[in-house]
Structure formats: C-alpha cells, structure tokens
Amino acid sequence: MFLNMARDFLNIAETEEELAERKRIFKSMSVHSADPTFVDKHCGRYPVIYLRLREVRPVTLDDFRLDMASAIFTAIDEWCHAISDTSKAELNFTRDWLNQMKSNMRNSINDSVELLAGLVDYLSEYYNAKCIVLVDDFDAPVRKAADNTREEVKRYMRRLLSPLAKDNDNVRKLIMAGIDAVNLDTSGSSLNNCKWYPLHEDSDRSRE
Secondary structure (H helix, E strand, O other): OHHHHHHHHHEOOOOHHHHHHHHHHHOOOHHHHHOOOHHHHHOOOEOEEEEEOOOOOOOOHHHHHHHHHHHHHHHHHOOHHHHOOHHHHHHOOOHHHHHHHHHOHHHHHHHHHHHHHHHHHHHHHHHOOOEEEEEEOOOHHHHHOOOOOHHHHHHHHHHHHHHHOOOOOOEEEEEEEOOOOOOOOOOOOOOOOOOOOOOOOOOOOOOO
C-alpha cells in the first residue's frame, strides 16, 4: 500500500494534464497540509522503477535466480512505452533486445542483474530526471531462503541493489519495504548507509 501510493505520487507524468490531476488529488491529502511546497516539488517528477519480490521462491538457487529475473523483467515491462521509442535508439536499451533476453530467460539470469541498473541509466537519460527505485518485500527472498542458500541469496541481492545506492548519480532514492529489517550490507558495500523507518511506533527495529 505504502509503495503503491509512493509510486502514484512520484512517478513521472507523461502530460501536463496528468500532472495537474495528480497534484489536485494529492493536495487534498495530509501530505500537502504538512508541507504546502512538497507536492509541487516532487509529484510526478521522477521515473519510478517498481520491483516486487513477494513471489520470489528461494527453494533452490535456480528457482530463486529465475524468479528474480522474472521480477526484473516485469519491472522493465512497465516502461515498455519509453523503451519502444525509436527516437531514443542510440541509448542501446531496445525492445527487441529485451524480448530476445526474455525468450531465453534461463540463460539471461546473470545479465538480468545488470538490467535494473541499465534501466535506471536509460530512463534517467530519456526523461532527463533522476530515478526512484522502489523494492517491495525486499526481505522476502532472504527470509524464505534455506540455511544453506541464504548467504548466496544475500550476495545476489547485494549485487542487484548496490549499483542503485549511494553513489549512483542517476538515482534520487532507493526505497525498500519489507517485514524484517534484513541486513544486506557488508564492509565497503554501498548498502551500508541505509536508514530504517518502522511504520509502527512500537517497533524495536529502527536503526540507521
């Protein structure tokens, strides 16, 4: 629910009419009364990439990697209207190339990790705006993993998310939501500076 609303608020508007309608809706909410400038500053301003990991099954590492590739391609598909724009073919992120990878997804698993960072770079240049990346149920793959695969799942998640954090000039924010504050960082990782915001006041998991 939280990330869905964040996407609806932040995601870049394709027309002035769409932007005006979205601002009208959010200016009727408490976010506007708390800071009257916030809606105008941020509503409809960013390409938002939404990665959903609830259905990822880490039963085996092969299942996990295949489900992750599928989730990444689903997030990319939401931007097919921009990727299909032949006027931006020089950006080297074409629909035909993605379709070839999807048709042979099992052999594209390793490449799919880099695809998310590639989509960020593409959309940032396409819209001339920094991206926001939302990751829903980011903790699910690690939480569901068997003891003998958990560390490998963590390594994959770090490889996927680290390029989107901290030092990426094309990312405005990386926002991850989950049930547990799963620790993905290691020494030197770009995920070692996360800020945690529990949604329940009685949570004991808040840390920076």
